[in-house]
Amino acid sequence: MSFEFAPMPDERGYFGEYGGQIVPPELKQIMDEINEAYEQVSQTEAFQQELRLLNADYTGRPSPIYHAKRLSDQIGGAQIFLKREDLNHTGAHKINHCLGEALLAKHMGKTKVLAETGAGQHGVALATACALVGIKCEIHMGQIDIEKEHPNVTKMKILGCKLVPVTRGTKTLKDAVDSAFEEYLKDPVNFFYAIGSVVGPHPFPRMVRDFQSVIGKEARAQFLEKKGKLPDMITACVGGGSNALGLFTAFLEDRDVKIVGVEPAGKGLDTADHAATLTLGSKGALHGFECYNLQDDEGNPLPVYSIASGLDYPGVGPQHCYLKDIKRVDYQSATDEECLDAFMTLSRVEGIIPALESAHAVAYAMRAAKAMPSDQSILINLSGRGDKDVDFVANKLGL
Numbered sequence: 001m002s003f004e005f006a007p008m009p010d011e012r013g014y015f016g017e018y019g020g021q022i023v024p025p026e027l028k029q030i031m032d033e034i035n036e037a038y039e040q041v042s043q044t045e046a047f048q049q050e051l052r053l054l055n056a057d058y059t060g061r062p063s064p065i066y067h068a069k070r071l072s073d074q075i076g077g078a079q080i081f082l083k084r085e086d087l088n089h090t091g092a093h094k095i096n097h098c099l100g101e102a103l104l105a106k107h108m109g110k111t112k113v114l115a116e117t118g119a120g121q122h123g124v125a126l127a128t129a130c131a132l133v134g135i136k137c138e139i140h141m142g143q144i145d146i147e148k149e150h151p152n153v154t155k156m157k158i159l160g161c162k163l164v165p166v167t168r169g170t171k172t173l174k175d176a177v178d179s180a181f182e183e184y185l186k187d188p189v190n191f192f193y194a195i196g197s198v199v200g201p202h203p204f205p206r207m208v209r210d211f212q213s214v215i216g217k218e219a220r221a222q223f224l225e226k227k228g229k230l231p232d233m234i235t236a237c238v239g240g241g242s243n244a245l246g247l248f249t250a251f252l253e254d255r256d257v258k259i260v261g262v263e264p265a266g267k268g269l270d271t272a273d274h275a276a277t278l279t280l281g282s283k284g285a286l287h288g289f290e291c292y293n294l295q296d297d298e299g300n301p302l303p304v305y306s307i308a309s310g311l312d313y314p315g316v317g318p319q320h321c322y323l324k325d326i327k328r329v330d331y332q333s334a335t336d337e338e339c340l341d342a343f344m345t346l347s348r349v350e351g352i353i354p355a356l357e358s359a360h361a362v363a364y365a366m367r368a369a370k371a372m373p374s375d376q377s378i379l380i381n382l383s384g385r386g387d388k389d390v391d392f393v394a395n396k397l398g399l
């Protein structure tokens with residue numbers, strides 16, 4: 001499968017009014033260098049072949065599409081299909097962009113790869129990719145997330161990366177981003193900041209999307225082969241938005257395919273405890289780019305919350321903001337309660353334990369399927385597996 005650029009963003013890194021490089025001039029130069037290196041390196045046959053081979057033999061791509069027949073029958077509406085990114089090596093979609101970023105860092109002669117992590121999934125995937133490629137890795141993680149995501153923390157240590165606990169602010173993803181960024185600024189010439197989603201300054205939203213777009217390219221071809229037509233609806237959870245764009249990109253031109261991104265409504269959209277950025281946010285700048293934000297009157301990011309650590313981010317990828325404005329993608333949300341229900345239902349009806357992040361998309365699809373006829377279909381991007389969440393859920397539900 002060839003690796004191509006999708007048509008957006010423009011040369012300044014904007015998707016409509018969103019994205020760009022809201023960074024100091026010296027960093028702008030570095031970002032431009034990364035963009036240039038990316039454009040050159042990623043189009044060489046050597047890079048593409050290396051990535052293709054790793055995707056196949058290391059990650060285990062293509063990930064299958066599975067017809068969740070028992071779940072569909074139980075709901076009694078549209079047929080539900082899962083794109084099984086949970087079966088990837090390291091258990092989620094994040095390995096797709098981590099391999100791409102680690103390879104690029106190596107090609108650029110960088111000495112250390114740096115990143116933040118929320119649920120620990122990006123950290124594990126990046127530590128894995130760096131071990132494979134043979135480059136130093138340093139991960140910043142909020143103290144609250146460290147306590148919640150213990151197995152991932154241990155994995156990162158075993159994989160040989162340096163783990164930096166972040167104890168400031170809300171001690172979650174947003175503060176980890178700030179902390180990792182400060183370290184990066186100490187030597188941006190030799191360090192590579194591997195952003196974990198389709199966020200941050202240009203070229204990251206585009207680069208991460210391109211590396212993830214393998215999901216949708218596979219899914220579109222697999223679905224056509226299986227069913228002889230495209231799904232009526234595709235859906236994915238949206239934190240920063242990388243697994244969603246990974247699936248959506250290949251379907252954007254298919255006007256008959258309804259596309260839905262699902263945000264975390266937490267304890268309810270009428271409370272302060274959610275991270276529904278596109279649903280309730282307003283335009284602003286955050287972490288080097290312009291996007292919808294959950295912010296106070298002075299433009300400071302608000303504390304956000306989700307039961308899924310990987311979704312609690314106050315901003316969102318610029319391309320999602322654009323896709324919302326042009327109404328190509330519909331953004332909905334699912335609460336913690338719906339997420340837990342979907343988590344348990346998929347586990348007990350199909351024997352598949354989803355990540356809490358992915359369970360948001362499952363929850364929405366279960367709701368939507370009910371209102372659709374049984375000859376229609378919904379394809380869910382099952383972005384990751386729930387091994388990391390089982391203790392938390394068992395505790396929560398008193399199992």
Ligand SMILES: *Cc1c(COP(=O)(O)O)cnc(C)c1O
Pocket residue numbers: 092093094119121122196197198237238239240241242243244310311355357358383384385
């Ligand atoms: C990190 C993570 C997400 C959220 O990140 P996106 O960039 O929005 O995809 C979703 N699902 C899983 C399993 C994750 O690990």
